[in-house]
Amino acid sequence: MGKTGVGGLLERGSPEEEAGISKDEVFDLMSNHRRRYAIHHCKQVDGPVSLSDLAEQVAAWEKDKEISELRSAERKTVYTSLQQTHLPRLDRVGIVTYENGEVELTDQIERLDIYLDVVPENSIPWGVYYLGLSLLSSLVIVGLWAGVLPTEAIPTLVYPTIIIAAFAVSATYHTLTNRRYRFENLDEPL
Template identity: 60%
Template sequence: MDTRADEILTRNQWDEELSRDEIFDLISNSRRRYTIQYCKEAGGTVSLSELAEHVAALEHDKGISEITSGERKAVYTSLQQTHLPRLDRAGVVEFEDGSVELTERIERLDIYLDIVPEGSIPWGVYYLGLSVLSTVILAALWLDFIPAGLAPELLYPTIIVAIFLFSSIYHTYLNQRYRIDEFDRSL
């Protein structure tokens, strides 16, 4: 199955950073993402059977009471034999005796769980454009292309700072909204 990746992600690498490729490989599977998502929501140790129910419900877009025993069993087996051992070897969860708990290492994956919606511009490009626009406005003020006497002295810098502030607030809001775990739930 994932033998090459499993060799890379051994317990001996606990103190080492996972490479980006290893992280992307770990979160490339929806069952592993659902596992991480549910464990974060639970905030502590969860049982494998509880986890399997929730992952099956997310996968099939059903309530827990609506999933069949076959759906639950398929997810349970897959988590037990493949996904949880894989996450455990990567040091992201501790999986032992039918219980699952996230480790502190999960924080290293958080940045990779963000997604960028289709059709949007990267935030780095947006802030670069905003910075260039601000520089042009300030240069125009310094060179008297924009008459400063018509407005209070701090009006233009205040507008620029306000635009950056509101952009940052909106950016933070979108980062929370467009995380992979939230995106998966909306599909």
């Protein structure tokens, strides 16, 4: 669902509306660990996966065991739950196709990737980091305008070059860190 505009009309063109999934529905879908685990495994496999293989991996993650250590009952419980509840729901909203015991992610998963990024606990938010870098850069520029920073020993263009380099290095690090912490790149799902 899109946002409600004046007179209760639905605003067209929001990414969630185009995907046919509201933000609330995305969070509801992702609130269940079995659905997250299933999506995580499908992203790691990058192609169709059999329901039995998917159920084994999800059960192994749930029980914190190797697949070979799982009991039949543990596999069956997860298999039945995925088959009857979770995969049909993901299929209805277009996240996966689930046919003939095969599960595969659809292109709609790309629209959910923004909600699947993982931020490490001990890191500062990138927005705060870039705000601080921007404030520091502004202070340097103000210092140059006010004549507080030396420009005789250091050429004036060195300052903006350092600022641009700081942003470039930060953005590169940010991009690489985000790739490392992508949902599908983690060994085990959250």
